[in-house]
Amino acid sequence: MQQLSQNLSANLAALDRMFGPSADYYAKEITIYHCKAVILLFDGMASLDSLWTLLLDAASRQAPPVQPGQCCTGMQAYELILHDSAFPAENAPVEDMDELTKRLTAGMAVLLLDGCAKGIAFSVQGLKFRSVGEPSGEGNLRGSREGFADLLRVNLSLLRRLIRSEQLVQEAAQADTGMRTEYAICYCKNKADPAMVQRVRKTLAAAKPELLLDSSYFVPWLLPGKARLFTPVSYTERPAVAAAKLCEGKIVVLVNGSPSAMVLPALFCENFECLDDYASTAVFSSFLRVLKYISFYLTVFLPGVFVCLAVYLPELIPPQLLYRIEAAEKATPLPLFAEMLLVMLILEVIREAGLRMPQSLGHSVSLVSALIIGDAAIATGLMSTPVIFVASITAIAVFVTPSLYEPATLLRLGVVLAAGLAGPVGLAGAFFAFLLSLSGTACLQVPYLAAHPFPQRPMAEDGVIRRNYRRLSQKGFNIWQRREEKECKGRRNSLFPHWH
Structure with missing residues (x-):
């Protein structure tokens, strides 16, 4: 750790070696209080207008009287600026190069004085960031329209504006990466478990990701060990949702540069809840929750059940429906099991293409996919109408619970494979594997199926059926x-x- 020198020229030479080739590095030599000094900042991160207004104009008005031929020493100017002036300077001095770099990359300006081994930081941030708008991935009819921005300090202020209490704690730190990305751990000290907060704090401090671009990069350190289908953490871009989770005693992790807040621990039942549930009547909210549960189980098990019944247990299907399925399958070259897998994979390809491509081409993807699956596939005899109908229902039902999209997609493929290869036995095995993966998941000693596991307590106060x-x-x-x-x-x- 390189300490600052009392020689201003030596400090400038060291900084030129560190940041000299960078186009945004700005160093301006000035005279303040009759003492040589230099202003350091990164262009675009600090506001020059605010800096000159706060520093130079104030210095010209507050210059101390000196004898002819004399000037202030660096330490005298440092004491005058930090303690005997109206400058809005940071209380903590800058004493080494690491601290200087941290302040500069945070958008501050640093003043170095000749003859003083300490620097003074000024909060004149002028960072450009995406405006606070409604997040596109979390739709609500009522409630706040604000969404997290990309700048960490802005996100912390949004939370502070909602939770106006001394109980809210927001701890900021730098990750152990080459990028030195800043992150924050937020919790309510009167509700969160102190032992779990300490555990999260230590885990994130010890984590060493190669890059830190989102809060989800911390998950492998927070949940080490075996592979799992369900991850007992949730994400939100709404400050209102994050504030509600904080009031429940949960811990929120925010990373600079990402609008996605990680909430831990998460419960399985929370995937079927939203802010609108508490703004609507209890009866209608309960109806929607039951509908979401049905949609989730449909998207996971409907294709597998269809394949199992049509291939292994056709006697359980009504005769009229069975005749139609049989007639449609005779016109296709592929068996029903392979056909179902092909349709599901094509739907996933279309979904990924629509998500990643530019918005200007989104209508083209919708048109082409509708022609391929809706008309051309049936007309050419490659796919049957019942298979496309079942696959379409599951593809639509999964968007009712978007937070469970990833595990639901993998489970759906696994259930179809098990039902197609082993029939009813495989279908039952897939169901028990699904229950085992749910019951074996936990985060911070909180089971994923707590606090109201279904179906043990479906009539809980805020479970599948919501009370007033x-x-x-x-x-x-x-x-x-x-x-x-x-x-x-x-x-x-x-x-x-x-x-x-």
């Missing part, structure tokens, strides 16, 4: 309370086994 919001508000929900209740019950059972 006035009744829900009588008792706040904390993500850690159920785990604490279970721990207390376990300790009571071990102390007083005769109670049972």
Whole structure:
């Protein structure tokens, strides 16, 4: 760690070696309080107009009287600026090159004085960032329209504006990467579990990702070990959703340069909830939640059940429907099992193409895909109408729960493979594997199926069926309370086994 020198020329030479070739590096030699100095900043990150207004104009008005032929020393000018002036300077001095680089890359301007081994930082950030707008990936009818921006400080201010309490803690740190990306851990200290907060803090500090461009890059360190279908963390771009999760005792991780906030731990039932559930009536919200559960299980199991019934158990299908399926399959060269897999893969290709290509070409993708699957595939006899119908229903149903798109897609393919190769036995095995993957998932000692596992407690206060919001508000929900209740019950059972 290179310390700053009292010699201004030596400091400038060291900085020229570090940032000299960079086009955005700006160093301006000035005289302030009759002392030689230099202003350092990165062009486009600090506001020059604010800097000159705050520093040079104020210095000209507040210049201390000196005797003819004399000038202030660097330490005298440093003390005058930091303690005896109205300059909006940072309280903490800059004493080494690492701290100087950190302040410059944060958009601050740093003043170095000749004869002083300390620098003064000024908060004159002029960073350009995407404006705060509504996120496109999370649609809501009611509630806030604000979405997280790409700048970390802006996102932290959005959370502070919603949670106006001293309980909100926002800890900022730099990741151990070459990019030195800044991230923040947010939690409410009166609700979050201190042990879990400390665990997350240590894990993120010890993580060494090659790059850190999003909060999801931390997941392999937070959840090490075996491969899993379901990841017990969630993501949101809405400050209102993040604030609600913080009030439930959860931990939110934000990364500079990304509008996506990671919330942990997450529960399986939360994938079927949204902000509109609490702005609508309890009856309608409960209906929508049941519909979302049905849609999720349809998108996972419907293609596999269709293949299993049509190939292995045709006697269970109504005769009229069976005759139509049989007539459609006779006109296609592929077996029904292979046909279903082909249609599902084509739908995934179309979905990925529509997601990645420019918006100006999006209509072309929709038109071409409709012609290929809706007309040409059937007209040429490559695919049958029942298979395309079933695959289309599953493709639409998965978008009802977009946060479960990735595991639902993999599970759907796995269920079709198991049902096509092993029939009813494979279908039952796939179902039990699905339950096992759910029950074996946890994050920060909170099971993924807690706090209201379905179907053990489908009529819970805020489970599959939601109660009136006035009744829900009588008792706040904390993500850690159920785990604490279970721990207390376990300790009571071990102390007083005769109670049972």
